[in-house]
Amino acid sequence: MRVVIVGAGPAGLTVAETLREYDRSVEIVLLSREPFPPYAPPAMADYFLTGRRETLFWKGEDACRRLEVDYRQNVRVSQVRPAQKQLNLEDGASLSYDRLVIASGSSLYAPLPGRELPGVYDFKSLTAAHSLVEEGKRRPGGKALIVGAGFIGVEIAILLRELGLVVTVIELSDRVMPRMLDAETAEIALSVMRERGIEVRLGTKAAGFTGKRKAEAVALESGDGLQADVYVAATGVKPHVEFLAGSGLDVGWGVRVDNYLRTNVPDVYAAGDVAETFDRLTGERYVHAIFPNAVAQAQVAARNLLGLETPYPGSENMNSLKHLGLPVMAVGAAEGEEEWRWRQGNALRKIFLRDGRIVGFRLTGDVSTAGLYRALMLARADVRTLGKRLLDPRVSAGALALAAASGRLDLRLSA
Ligand SMILES: Cc1cc2nc3c(=O)[nH]c(=O)nc-3n(C[C@H](O)[C@H](O)[C@H](O)COP(=O)(O)OP(=O)(O)OC[C@H]3O[C@@H](n4cnc5c(N)ncnc54)[C@H](O)[C@@H]3O)c2cc1C
Known part of the structure; x- marks a missing residue:
């Protein structure tokens, strides 16, 4: 049996690892559009600050060799054709599967005009993070402007500040990390951010990024404009589902799955930030885009794919903030x-x-x-x-x- 996994983030690699735990004979093909061994995004900031590789490459840089996984880097899936059980790859090749796992994760985004302009950075993948950090390092003392004070926006602010940039974060809400923190906890986090020299402007609505060939400012709804050398759009994360258009997979915000991480299409599963699961306590359908959920979903998907019927207990809504100093x-x-x-x-x-x-x-x-x-x-x-x-x-x-x-x-x- 050949299992193809799209995406080698924490979910994709955990699918491979779990399959290997139960089955030595299954052929596992793991596809990544990035040029790195599988890594853990929560460790990226630490990696850029300290150079430490062990936590970034969390299962070891040789994980795929050890697990006897056919790991293919720089391979982007452009289309899924379930009727033929095939994938189209961006380079024109195709690949067949017996079982498919969609573990393509998500990107940072902001639903704002000008979001695609050069100079507006992402930090959700190691590829994106490298571009941002390299740009930041080229401009010591330069200005960074982050739109959105969610937990990833805050983590990026701390990293850029540590790299010597002058950092401003603008946030629509009256508090930082509004989806994660209550007002009092947010107030404590805000005071620590300010102590660390990060400027935070709450209740500030961005209307869009402006500029001709590259981002030159963020226009505010108030009519003002804010200029910086580096911009980051971080109001939320958006699942990578573009390549599933026309596949017949049920896609809402993410790929919809049942209690066994099966999609509506036979032999196709989804796990991690791309999967729309349900909250363990409230039962609400949701994409809880955090590491432990990605790993737990991947383990369940792999077991079900092998016929070891395992229900998923639901996702948890939890998060921690690293690097703040508190x-x-x-x-x-x-x-x-x-x-x-x-x-x-x-x-x-x-x-x-x-x-x-x-x-x-x-x-x-x-x-x-x-x-x-x-x-x-x-x-x-x-x-x-x-x-x-x-x-x-x-x-x-x-x-x-x-x-x-x-x-x-x-x-x-x-x-
Ligand atoms: C800065 C940062 C800090 C974080 N901190 C925490 C934390 O403290 N705690 C926590 O729980 N979570 C944290 N997270 C979230 C956590 O990293 C994610 O929930 C987790 O990485 C999800 O894993 P995933 O495998 O589903 O997706 P991803 O990690 O997004 O991996 C998906 C992979 O698939 C690839 N891919 C996408 N489309 C294609 C395609 N068409 N073809 C081939 N490959 C494709 C992507 O390039 C990517 O490499 C953090 C995230 C970031 C960015």
């Missing part, structure tokens, strides 16, 4: 019927509850209780008897975990 963790909803909070300076623990159950939490500073809160949330445990001791920094995460696991919720404070 750990920030966001999991689940950012509001509830009830809110428990503890704060000391920039250290915050905040839990959102509905009907005595955790539906989300935000942490800054010490994030060591994240694993426990998440486990209680996923178990839908009634935490009312634990009460606000859950937030008390004098109670160790370990003691809480033990108490929660044993059902002995009458914790004493360990002063």
Whole structure:
């Protein structure tokens, strides 16, 4: 059997790895339109700052050789023809498959006029990130303007600042990372960003990028214009689905899949940032474009593809911010019927509850209780008897975990 995987990001590589775990004989062809070994995008900023390769090439630079995967770089799939079980490649060649996995990920984008002008950069792939960083390094002391203060926009701002650029971020909302953080946590993150010398303009709406042959400014709805040397469009991420036009695959925002990561077309699966799955807690259809979801989906898709029937429990809404200098963790909803909070300076623990159950939490500073809160949330445990001791920094995460696991919720404070 030949399995072809489109995209060698965390999802694509995990599909290959999982297939190999169960089956030594399956032929695995992994396609990447990029010229690198499979890498982990969350490690890119660290790689550009420190040169460290181990976390970037997270399964080792020789992963494909070890897994006996036929890895083809610089290969872009241009069309999928399920009736013939074939793919068309951009160089004119075609490739047949028995099973196909779409793991083509996503790009940063902003739905703004002028988005395609040269000088407007992406940072979602290593190829794109190299272009941005090289341009940034050519302009020490130059100006960078990032449209969108989502978590990737913020991570890019920190990286460019570290590289010596003068960085401004504009954000439509009244807070940074509005989809990830509640107002209080966002306010803490914002103060740290400003301490690091990043200018953040909230409540500022971009109308588009302007310029003739290249981007020369960002026009604001207010009528003003902001000029910089480097621009980044980062208001969201958009799944790579263009090459699926005419394939008959059900595509909404991403590729729609069922509980087994199957698409509507036989023998075609999808996983990772390109897949439109459902939220584990709310059941809502969504693309939760984060690393752990991509890996979990890939494992499930690979098992199902081999006939090892495995339902997908749903995606999780969680994220962490690295490199800010202050750990920030966001999991689940950012509001509830009830809110428990503890704060000391920039250290915050905040839990959102509905009907005595955790539906989300935000942490800054010490994030060591994240694993426990998440486990209680996923178990839908009634935490009312634990009460606000859950937030008390004098109670160790370990003691809480033990108490929660044993059902002995009458914790004493360990002063
Ligand atoms: C800067 C940054 C920081 C991040 N930080 C975090 C974090 O802290 N925590 C977290 O959970 N997540 C984080 N993420 C998100 C995480 O990286 C993604 O969720 C994850 O990479 C998704 O993996 P994927 O394999 O689905 O897609 P991708 O990583 O996007 O990989 C898809 C690959 O497919 C290739 N491809 C696309 N179309 C084609 C085609 N037609 N033919 C051939 N190849 C194709 C692409 O070029 C790409 O190499 C971060 C992302 C970025 C960019």
